[in-house]
Amino acid sequence: MESSYTLGRIHSIETMGTVDGPGIRFVVFTQGCPMRCLFCHNPDTWKTGAGAGTLMSVEQIVDEFESNRAFYRNGGITVSGGEPLLQPEFLADLFGAMHARPAGRVHTCLDTCGYAFDPDRPELTARVLDETDLVLLDIKHADPAGHRALTGRDPGRILAFGDELARRGIKTVIRHVVVPGYTDTVEECEALGRLIAPWRNVVGLEMLPYHTMGVAKYEQLGIAYPLAGVEPMDKARVPELREAVLRGMREARRR
Template sequence: MAQIELTPQGDACETRYARGRIHSVETMGTVDGPGIRFVVFMQGCPLRCLYCHNPDTWDAGAAAGTEVTVEQLVEEFESNRQFYKNGGITVSGGEPLLQPEFLADLFAAMHARSEGRVHTCLDSCGYAFDPAHPERTARVLDACDLVLLDIKHADPAGHRALTGRDPARILAFGDELARRKIPVVIRHVVVPGYTDTPEECEALGRLIAPWQNVVGLEMLPYHTLGVVKYEKLGLTYPLDGVPEMDKARIPELRAAVMRGMRAARQG
């Protein structure tokens, strides 16, 4: 949390923000929220999705990534601010909620810019949310304008097989976003043999139906662009031999999600 240092006279003279550990920055992002965006990729992720194309973001250790300050990122954002007038900042990963203090400080700083309030977007899998301690992420969500929420699989067993983790925390995070009425875009990676059946997609629709704050749905076709990273890191690619998703099937599967959502809301 930001701390205010006071002079002996009691005047606020400086705001010190938490430091964060990031993987990289993309200055002209076009697929991570509305408009052109400044995208910060955080270091560290608790999931091990079989299709992950950024395994170099997994390690949350002190030696991984690059330590930065909020001020550094704000300065870099401002250097290209004219490009973001219809966009804003998105923090992705890795998993941003592993560093909630830094993320909260960054979003708060973006909202408080004297040049104008900056739209903030969180791209998260939600697993780092602790439903027993929602206060740990409260400041983040207080300053969050939009969430891109990754729902990996509609079935708990399928979710564990695909990511190595149980989905309960992710669903609790979705419930918290709905309670707060924060706009959410659901993202679902469509992987052949894992999440590409109409039945799984209809189940996804039923799963997200109670969240009245969902404003969008993105069905992302699985690709193999990350294979080269596994080779460079000396890792075995978990989905070796799985073909890229046929993009022509995406409208059909998106319609299945919407069908499941409508049925659940009407039923």
């Protein structure tokens, strides 16, 4: 079909992903991101436009997936980034092609920060969401000022995207990176729970401990690392903070 030749700007592909949705995943990382999270460990995905990433067609990606289809029988395809929603036509065509495979429908998962969603023009992403089985939605900070300090962007579009997912009933897993000194307090996590409580489509919560594995990329690119001196998150605290999020959700839903 004609849409199978839609081109996307791709950063890289991981053929055996185990943390990007259920089962073993074929993970496509797109090029380009509008956010500048202080804890980002992939600054090489930021650049957009001509010369950024590798141009690949939907057909090329489908063929690569199919060459190892047996590995993904309990998983599927995940598109991450960068920010996939910067390329909605490509993403919609790719997910649509995966759903229409002659050998059987492939589960599709979108890993996104949601910032590229335009609440004034929801039609731009409508076709993507029509073909999306699961969303991994990154909520960076529960407080608007904290969100701007941590990412350089206002959270309004992200929350509007969350509302749209809830309206559509698309299964969504909330992801929250726990950064010492930024998002590691019980109060912030409880506030996150209250924020996402209205979204009845939320089926999971992942608290991701901050790490410093991306520092080497900043050095290679000649970029100053924004969180220099911040130690990796103590993983032992994660269960406590996860429970704080769930407590905030429960309390908000009882009101």
